[in-house]
Amino acid sequence: MSSEDYLKDISEIKNLMNKSSKFISLSGLSGILAGIYALIGAGFAYWYLQISGEDYVVIDSKLFQYILLDLVLVGILSIGTAIYLTTKKAKQNNQKIWDSLTKRLLSSFVIPLLAGGIYILIILNQQKYGQTGALMLLFYGLALLSASKYTIGDVKYLGYTKIVIGLICAIFPGYGFWFWVLGFGIMHIVYGTVMFFKYDRK
Amino acid sequence: MKNIILNINKAFDHRIRLGIMSVLMVNDYADFNTLKDLLGVTDGNLASHTKALEKVDFIKVEKQFIGRKPNTKYMATELGKMEFKKHINALEKLINNK
Numbered sequence: 001m002s003s004e005d006y007l008k009d010i011s012e013i014k015n016l017m018n019k020s021s022k023f024i025s026l027s028g029l030s031g032i033l034a035g036i037y038a039l040i041g042a043g044f045a046y047w048y049l050q051i052s053g054e055d056y057v058v059i060d061s062k063l064f065q066y067i068l069l070d071l072v073l074v075g076i077l078s079i080g081t082a083i084y085l086t087t088k089k090a091k092q093n094n095q096k097i098w099d100s101l102t103k104r105l106l107s108s109f110v111i112p113l114l115a116g117g118i119y120i121l122i123i124l125n126q127q128k129y130g131q132t133g134a135l136m137l138l139f140y141g142l143a144l145l146s147a148s149k150y151t152i153g154d155v156k157y158l159g160y161t162k163i164v165i166g167l168i169c170a171i172f173p174g175y176g177f178w179f180w181v182l183g184f185g186i187m188h189i190v191y192g193t194v195m196f197f198k199y200d201r202k
Numbered sequence: 203m204k205n206i207i208l209n210i211n212k213a214f215d216h217r218i219r220l221g222i223m224s225v226l227m228v229n230d231y232a233d234f235n236t237l238k239d240l241l242g243v244t245d246g247n248l249a250s251h252t253k254a255l256e257k258v259d260f261i262k263v264e265k266q267f268i269g270r271k272p273n274t275k276y277m278a279t280e281l282g283k284m285e286f287k288k289h290i291n292a293l294e295k296l297i298n299n300k
Contacts, residue, residue: 006293009217013224013290020240021228100236 023105023151025093027085028200031192034078039185041074109147133176137166137183158191211289213258218243218251223286226278234274
């Protein structure tokens with residue numbers, strides 16, 4: 001074999017290692033859109049709180065139910081957009097959307113997220129509201145971090161950012177809403193844009 | 203130069219075997235179909251190459267049933283990982299020498 005053959009070997013090894021262990025078809029655009037949904041959802045919650053004239057949210061009030069519905073809608077829209085755009089991109093990249101790699105990616109993402117979500121619901125039921133924003137950011141950050149092994153590097157940094165924002169948020173519980181807007185709205189848009197220019201536009 | 207050639211491992215001197223090892227270096231395990239898709243080879247071809255690697259103890263094979271379907275999982279052994287690293291280093295040296 002000539003050295004050119006060896007070079008080809010090496011580049012194929014690299015390619016196989018990446019392809020088999022990293023899902024590269026995450027769509028940056030879906031990150032941007034998730035951020036925008038979060039901002040709209042937060043804007044709606046803010047506006048609704050203003051016109052309701054109440055200072056705080058009680059768990060069995062109608063206000064709380066609306067805000068919960070608002071959150072669920074933001075979540076569903078974000079997940080739906082992510083699935084749609086990622087499937088589309090995976091097709092372009094000739095990558096399978098449902099194989100052992102994406103299964104591992106999804107389970108390492110969903111398990112911390114689900115644990116966090118259930119935990120938040122439990123403490124909400126115990127009338128502890130102050131840390132909700134911080135906990136959401138923290139668990140979402142951990143979920144991203146745990147999933148980042150199987151995908152492009154930027155997801156890891158988004159995870160770190162959310163964890164840091166979540167911890168700062170925990171120190172200032174009164175500003176939970178604004179940290180939530182920063183973490184879920186603005187950071188999604190920032191990282192989504194970075195990923196969009198880095199990977200989507202090729 | 204002779205030293206480098208010594209480290210070029212005969213067991214890896216094939217594109218598909220090199221490919222199998224590459225995948226198993228970065229994943230805890232891979233099953234038969236995953237490997238087949240990644241490498242774009244036929245069943246028989248893949249089977250003969252995995253067997254060759256198994257014979258020299260570079261990979262481990264685990265057979266099990268998922269429901270009624272047989273499922274074969276492959277893992278790299280410590281020996282395999284070590285030899286693969288040696289082989290890659292030798293390749294890099296060969297390229298740099300020229």
